[in-house]
Amino acid sequence: MAKSRIRKFRESFLYAGRGLRLCITGERNFRVHMTAAFYVTAAAVMGHVTSTEAAVLCLCFGLTMGAELMNTAVERLCDKTARGYDRMVRDAKDIAAAAVFVCAAACVAVGVCIFLMHGVLAAALRFLAARLWLAMVFLVTVPAAVWFVFFFGRKQ
Template sequence: MDLKDRKRTTRQRLFRSFCCAWAGLTLVVRHEQNMKFHLLAAAAAVICGFVFSIPLFHWMILVVIIGGMLALEVMNTAVERVVDMITEDYHPAAEKAKDIAAAAVLVYSAAAVVIGILIFYEPVMSRLFS
């Protein structure tokens, strides 16, 4: 947000902030392969939630996990862009920063898979073997 935006009313600044956030999200969805994969996985989880009629508490967990995963992927993309902006040349520290940000996504993804298994194991098994 520009300095000139600080002179606007609170409502105008808030609207501008949402517009900037939406533009960033749109950019990540359009141009990042991993975000497309995460959105596909999220859609599959939501569809499975409806198919297997998971309870409300599981829906709440699912929403938090999906939101966290998407937010973390957005932050990973932001870190990568900032590192790319700072240096176009190869630098070991730049590579490490990008790798560490990607590792955060990997760790959260692994936890999301485990939570998904815990949520869907019983409904899937009861549907298959009933």
């Protein structure tokens, strides 16, 4: 009995990982959120955010990506069940998309508070200016990020 519970517990992680992989490979907007989280995290580290600011940023990332995952689930379920155009399906999909938008807008507000009002962005830019080699490495990642957002997971 204990082995069965452990196996089911382990399987729940495998299923969640599969869902995450499906969203990463199939949803451009999710990749946008992941890429933004990467660059914001890098800037936060370079700008020496406090542990509280880091925790708030992590919550923002989690809420936005979680909302995007739920939006994707709603869209796929609606697409599967709808037969032709359905106003209620359209409304459900629009509301789910609005949830992602609200989370992303809140993240932008948090980012403004942390990066602009607390001077984290200025500190990160000073950090990069003192290490031009790192600034160049950072710039080199931009084409990879663009490829990841727009082309990763596309079927040939």
